[in-house]
Amino acid sequence: MRRLSFSGLVLAVVSTLTTVVGLPGVPTPAAYSALPSCSGRHWVASWYAAPSDALLSQPPIEQTFRIQVSPLRGGTVARFRFSNRFGSGPVTFGDATVGKQHPTLKGASIEAGTLHNITFAGGHRRVVIPQGREVLTDPVRIRFGTFRRLLVSIHVVGAPGPATQHAISEQTTWQSPPLSGNHTHDMGAGGFFGVPLPGLVPALPQGIPYLTGMDVRARNRVGTVVTFGDSITDGTEAEALPFVLSADNIDKFVAYPDQLARRIKNAGLPMSVANSGISGNMLLNDAVVPVFGPSGLSRFTRDALDRPGVTTVILLEGINDIGQLLATRDQLVAGYKKAIAAAHARGVRILLGTLTAQNGTIQPPNYGFLGEPTRVAVNQWIRAQRLSDGVVDFDKAVRDPSDPSRLRPEYDGGDHPHFSAAGYRAMAAAVPLSKLRLPRCS
Structure with a gap:
């Protein structure tokens, strides 16, 4: 019969307890295997604008919005979230882009060579967001640092009614004139103007329409x-x-x-x-x-x-x-x-x-x-x-x-x-x- 030393007995008991019931503060083998690799990658939120309502937003009419994003973490791959949570019906985006804000002209101007298409559902430029829903874009390869301002442009097709928005913001959002169509690929600011939020608080810049978040790929x-x-x-x-x-x-x-x-x-x-x-x-x-x-x-x-x-x-x-x-x-x-x-x-x-x-x-x-x-x-x-x-x-x-x-x-x-x-x-x-x-x- 095999003899078990005292130290071996202790190790066997501890191993059994750890495996079967789990000692407080001691990860089980299953816990170790369940942990993701630190060298792997996942999505983290880099910017967020919680949607509040659609009450006082200016209903878009066949025009383009250009929205500032100030990332709170940089990266090389990003995805964007658009919401129609408070809309009165479906909203259609005919096109969407993202680029870096021009470092000297600033405003609604985009730095040359940085404009990228935003696509949906595996490469589609056009997307319909049902009432009460949100969509995630396909990943976009764009390199940017923390606080390096990006400009996201969306062409809103037709007249879908009031836009879901983050109503009160400390940032300017630009838009092209109503009925002006698709300006998502404009590099300059000439086709856009900033609009004060109408109604309750006329001194505020316009709220942030539709865009609610940007995530970046980062290590686990x-x-x-x-x-x-x-x-x-x-x-x-x-x-x-x-x-x-x-x-x-x-x-x-x-x-x-x-x-x-x-x-x-x-x-x-x-x-x-x-x-x-x-x-x-x-x-x-x-x-x-x-x-x-x-x-x-x-x-x-x-x-x-x-x-x-x-x-x-x-x-x-x-x-x-x-x-x-x-x-x-x-x-x-x-x-x-x-x-x-x-x-x-x-x-x-x-x-x-x-x-x-x-x-x-x-x-x-x-x-x-x-x-x-x-x-x-x-x-x-x-x-x-x-x-x-x-x-x-x-x-x-x-x-x-x-x-x-x-x-x-x-x-x-x-x-x-x-x-x-x-x-x-x-x-x-x-x-x-x-x-x-x-x-x-x-």
């Missing part, structure tokens, strides 16, 4: 950080009057997710960032004004957990629930718990951000002194809870030490709830990079 060790929230994530800088944007940040891409991407790049971390903020958005309820989008909880899976390569979500939302509908601390806590559970069910890390100061605003007083006790109570819970995978204390990073109910003056964008570029930089600096999860690979 690269992950996506999704920043999820409202205008403070979206990157709004407002003047003292409600609904009037400052021109300071237009086309400068200085929202806190942009500046977080700069930190990540400078630190040499293998991560991308996707901005899933919608201005005016609420966590618990659909917006009273449709341009502010469906509730954060109802869009959390689509706009956060479904982003390619997502490993971490930073959730900063709730101030509009307090300001618009007087949500209570307990109601917001219940909402945060739902988001945390949803993220963990998908194996995604989630960090909660504290709500930033609002006092001094001339918006409804719930945003200021009337809502302040609720904001403080919510932040106390966020800091104390252990359900999420960490906390980003945005409030502490940007509040005025002499009056914690207000922003520091140098961080105030002008209306008191929103931020200057320096304020958004301080927010990005508050994110603990060590809390951002990298994908597991072998």
